[in-house]
Amino acid sequence: EIVMTQSPATLSVSPGEGASVSCRASQSVSSNLAWYQQKPGQAPRLLIYGASTRATGIPARFSGSGSGTDFTLTISRLQSEDSAVYYCQQYNNWPPLTFGGGTKVEIK
Amino acid sequence: QVQLQESGPGLVKPSETLSLTCTVSGGSITSYYWSWIRQPAGKGLEWIGRMYSSGSTNYNPSLKSRVTMSIDTSKNQFSLKLNSVTAADTAVYYCATGRIWSSLYYDYWGQGTLVTVTS
Numbered sequence: 001e002i003v004m005t006q007s008p009a010t011l012s013v014s015p016g017e018g019a020s021v022s023c024r025a026s027q028s029v030s031s032n033l034a035w036y037q038q039k040p041g042q043a044p045r046l047l048i049y050g051a052s053t054r055a056t057g058i059p060a061r062f063s064g065s066g067s068g069t070d071f072t073l074t075i076s077r078l079q080s081e082d083s084a085v086y087y088c089q090q091y092n093n094w095p096p097l098t099f100g101g102g103t104k105v106e107i108k
Numbered sequence: 109q110v111q112l113q114e115s116g117p118g119l120v121k122p123s124e125t126l127s128l129t130c131t132v133s134g135g136s137i138t139s140y141y142w143s144w145i146r147q148p149a150g151k152g153l154e155w156i157g158r159m160y161s162s163g164s165t166n167y168n169p170s171l172k173s174r175v176t177m178s179i180d181t182s183k184n185q186f187s188l189k190l191n192s193v194t195a196a197d198t199a200v201y202y203c204a205t206g207r208i209w210s211s212l213y214y215d216y217w218g219q220g221t222l223v224t225v226t227s
Contacts, residue, residue, distance in 0.1 A: 001169075034213035043202055043217035044153065055215060056207070087153060091212035096168040097155040 002026050002093050006086075006100035013078050014108045021073040021103045023088035028068045032092035035064055035073045038102075039084045047086075048073065075105070083107045110135035112203045112218035120197075120225050126190040130203030130218055137161055137179060140209050142186045144177065146199040147220070154199075159186065193225045 003026040013019045023033070031051040036044035046055040048064035051071060061076040075082055088100040116128035130142065143158035157167035159177040167175050176189040190197060200222050204214040 032212070036214075043204075043220055044214070045217075046213060046215050049213045089153075089213060094212065095155075095157070095166050096170070097212060099153040099155070101152045 001096060002029060002090050002098050004088055004090055004098050004100035006088060006103045008103060009101075010104045010106065012106045012108055015078055015080060017078055019075045019078055019082075019105055021075075021086050021088075021105070023066075023071040023073070023100050025069045025071075025090055027093070029090040029092035031067045032090060033064075033066070033071050034089045034091065035062075036087045036089065037082075037084045038087065044087060078105075078107060080107050110140070110205060110216045112205070112216055114201060114203050114218045114221040116201075116221060116223070118222055118224060120193055120223060121227055122194055122225055123192055126188070126193050126197060126223055126225075128188045128201055128203075128221065128223070129185050130187070132184045132186070132205075137181055137184045137186065140205045141211070142177075142179070143204045143214065144188045145202045145204055145214070146197075147202070148196075148199045156188065156190075156201075195225050197223070198225045199223060 005024045007022045033051045035048040038044040052064045063074045065072050085102045085104045087102050111133045113131045120126045138161040141158045141160050144156040159165040174191050179186045200220040202220045203218045207215040
């Protein structure tokens with residue numbers, strides 16, 4: 001099973017600033033990585049797939065990068081509505097599909 | 109646009125079977141793979157498995173011995189059964205699918221249903 005490790009656990013950022021969330025895989029997942037945003041009481045929302053392709057309707061200030069074992073989700077010009085937990089998910093070696101433990105992004 | 113709605117008992121006794129149904133609207137249940145994912149309170153996401161209308165299934169090896177998934181094409185529904193439950197199975201259960209029929213990432217999610225295992 002591929003283990004996905006996210007860092008940091010919590011990130012506190014001022015509005016208008018940028019934020020970066022890291023995701024590391026225990027072995028290469030090529031570019032088969034997705035990112036999700038989850039707000040309290042809601043289902044996750046797909047942001048990025050293929051490591052860097054934005055899902056339908058996702059603002060351009062969300063971007064993904066990386067391949068192999070190291071990936072980054074970057075949120076530029078943070079807005080209050082971006083306060084959420086962000087998860088990465090690999091879909092290269094499965095079953096099982098596996099998720100990272102999540103990074104909570106707080107707006108100062 | 110595909111919409112998903114989970115339903116089922118919110119309370120299950122230890123050692124019994126958890127049974128949930130996901131009703132699909134806005135899309136044909138024969139056109140996609142359908143998945144179940146769960147999330148214990150305050151914790152991360154765990155993939156349970158997926159199935160196709162042909163009957164093809166893929167399960168998480170850690171749950172495989174206790175999981176059964178099925179599809180009722182006449183009702184546009186798919187179901188999850190998890191037997192011999194314990195408190196560790198208490199979680200919000202989501203049904204989900206992707207925009208592309210065989211997608212392994214999830215564009216569409218139900219709102220989730222909380223299942224609590226308690227005597």
